[in-house]
Amino acid sequence: MKHYKFVSNSESDTKNFAKKLASKLNTGDIIVLTGELGSGKTKFTEGFLSYFGLENEISSPTFTIVNEYIKDNTNIYHFDVYRLEDSSEFYEIGGEEYFENGICLIEWGELIEDALPKNYIHIIFKKDNQNDNIRILNIDVPDCYYSDKSLFY
Ligand SMILES: Nc1ncnc2c1ncn2[C@@H]1O[C@H](COP(=O)(O)OP(=O)(O)O)[C@@H](O)[C@H]1O
Ligand SMILES: [Mg+2]
8 A cells, every 4th residue: 555645726726737647547347435524525526527528517416326428438437425324325236236337436435335445546636724726635555556667757
C-alpha cells in the first residue's frame, strides 16, 4: 500500500487531479470516495468524467444509486451508496457485477466495505477549518495499482 496526500486549493484543482488520474485507470479499477457532505466527492467525479469527454452529462446518483457512462470501450460507473441500508442491498442491485465491467467510482463506498473487492484506491476528502476552498485528499493505493504505472505523475 502506498499513501499520497494532495492539497486542493479550488474546485478546479480537484477536477484536474481527478482528470489526470482518470488517464491512468482501466476497466476493473475502483475508487472509493470518502468524506462528509460537500467535501468534493462529486466534483472529483466530474473531473474524472471530463477526461472521457463526459463533463456535461453528470448528474447526482443520489436517487438512483448508480449512473452509467460509456466512452468508446470504457464503461464508467458512478455510485452514491449513501442511501443503501447495508451491503446486502448493494448485492440486490447487482453491485458486484459492475466491478469487472468498467471503472467504478463509489461515493460513501466505505459503508459497503464488505461488498468491495480487496483492492481499491481509497480517497478520503477533508474540508479545511479556515479556508472554504481547500480540501485535503488522503489517498491509499494498493500495490497492484502502481506496479506498472505511476498514478500521480
Ligand atoms: N478544493 C475544492 N475541491 C472540490 N470542491 C470544492 C473545493 N472548494 C470548494 N468546493 C465546493 O465544495 C462543494 C463540493 O460539492 P460536492 O462535490 O457535491 O461534494 P460531495 O459530493 O462530497 O457531497 C462544491 O460546491 C464545490 O464548489
Ligand atoms: Mg456527492
